[in-house]
Amino acid sequence: MKTVLEMKGIVKRFPGVVALDGVDFDLKEGEVHALLGENGAGKTTLMNILFGLYKADEGEIRYMGKRAHISSPHDALRMGIGMVQQHFTLVPSFTVAENVALGVKATESVRNIAKKIEEIADFYGLEVDPYAKVWQLSVGERQRVEIIKLLYLGARVVILDEPTAVLTPQETRSLFKAIEKMKGEGTGVIFISHKLNEVMEISDRVTVLKKGKVVGTLPRNELDERKLARMMVGREVVMKVEKSQPKPGEVVLSVEGVHALSDKGHKALNGIDLQVREGEILGIAGVAGNGQRELAEVIAGLREVESGKIYFLDEDITERSVLYRVLKGIAYIPQDRKGVALSPNLTVAENLFLKRKDRKVWFSYDEIFRMAENLIERYDIKTPSPAIPVKYLSGGNMQKVVIAREFELSPKLIIAVHPTRGLDVASMEYVYRSLIKARDEGAAVLLLAGELYEIFNLSDRVGVIYEGEIVGYTSPEPTPENIEKIGLMMAGVRI
């Protein structure tokens, strides 16, 4: 197979960090080349350079054997290099066809384009209605539109940045089928991921990045998941979390028939019922946007309940304030670390001090620094000092600050929403162990996560949320039947 693309000695510096430090990468015709690495390893940065969104400080790109100067997405697309970014770049108020019509190769009428979209959709199995407005589409459909946009332009190199993060298992399957088709047409695909199993399944070659450097590039048949994980973090990672048998006790949290609206005023929770007992982790799986966030916020007291009741240790807390719930022992790990959980410009110490049970008016910095140093030590937070703004910490260490603060109050109920999103493997393990430890000490844990392996790894029971309701429960064994069952429930099928 012919080499289509070569990147040599790419260096990219951001203020204060070297994001890429002499990276080499290449892609052959009709090949799926996975780019694997922890968060912050430089995967997306490298691809942003290839797509012309960033400028490399050093290094060169060769495309079809010739040196290529890519200084904007326009250049990249004209050459046949396209990228589906993590944050979709679609105009919500436009139709699918209008979105495809935008920009380069702007000669065809929208009607013709719609016809082409249908052909492409048919051929690759990427079904979508060309006349639907983008805001009406699901996340999975939007991703298909992004891919169709590139195929319409005849892209020879397609970059997919963490494409499966937002998909149901079924949608992932059909994406993989489309990728196989692209391979068949000679299109090279660069697949960015941090999910080892997917990388093993779909790719022909794998390049592992770590801290801006290439650890290695190997064909799939020389790799297995353990080896990849080792390459990613540089040490053996326990992928299966060890945990003891749960000893469920009293019901801590009981949600009964709760209805609530989303920010946009749509129905987000639709009479949801659930119970969490002490000493157990209830994992809630579901496609993003089915009411997970609203469920967490309703329990934490951050969102108004339209109807229904929430009981905490047999007490009706439906109308109680956030502060009341915090003091009663409800801890909340929100999905948005920078912003909801932490105040980015305040120091580590101040953030740790934000929630305290004693409501003193005056505080001394000596005292909170002392307290912070103690927590930094005990929770293994890597920070040069408790006096630096928390926004300068890595994602993993920010999460440790959140966990330290929340767990210090010895909560009886912990609500964790995507607690490991954006974290590297080592930090993920840390979060897992913290949650399991809290459970073993008798806390009830409600885990809302998009990643199925996380749900399987941690939960003692698994519930599936769909359109604001729990559609069913399964046991947490990751057997093929259970995965199938969860996939169906995530798609709204009641079992």
Place this chain on the structure above:
Amino acid sequence: MNIEGLIAAAVRMGTPLLFATLGEIITERSGILNLGLEGLMLVGALTGFATSYMTGNVWLAFFAALIVGALFALIHAFMSVTLRVNQVVSGLALTMLGSGISGILGKAFVGKPAAKFQIVNVPGLSQVPIFGAFFKMDPLVYLGYVLVPLLWLFIFRTRWGLTLRAVGEEPSAADSRGINVFLVRYLATMAGGALTAAGGAYLSLAATSMWIENMSAGRGWIAIALVIFSAWEPFKALVGAYLFGFVMSLQLRLQAVGVAHVSADLLMMLPYLVTVVAMILFSFSETFRKRIGAPSALGVPYAREEKS
């Protein structure tokens, strides 16, 4: 008061508003908020008047106003697109700069006479009873009539319009499709500036034939309200502009007939009062703003390489 007279007055008063509103619609559709309309209108009015005074050619004067308006708006484009300055601040600066410059440079022209656009009756149409009033106007009014459907076609039926809207709605999407977001925003801001200045030039070339300091008298601000009123659509802008023109002319007429017991000052407030109400309605809620179709990226600078 006869109806034809009312129509004529409303249309004449409304035309400068129409030009400025259409200009701002183009600018805002690209995601740039230009609050410098008042300054642009004054600069346009002075440029038009000065050129007409010196050359006696009203059309030349009108085109001079267009060009100077585009160049003046270039300042705002540079500030808000390239330097990514807060667009509200930059726009306000433009207003102050415009009224300052036109005030100083205009000193020499105060009280001087110049050429003026003459009324042209459209054969046939102007004979129709009542309705004919629309066709006994100066050429710039007719230009306004033509501009509205043309602009609508441009925005909603051409690929350039699609590009313009995409840049205002989701610049990152446009960028990833190879559209030069910066160029589109520059061009839209300049085109908007040219049209706004044309609205100003109407005041000194058609509505009157003289230069008066600050002669735009808040019309730039009314136009900004009208953009919202019109939901960024040219046809609604036409209705809105003439409606406001009607309110403004009514105010003059009510004063003239001396409506009993109502202070003239109160009547003069009327158009501005309506503006304030429109603005309050607009900012009432995010959902309202969404529903009436404000460009999503309005007022938000775009930067490609941003590390959060």
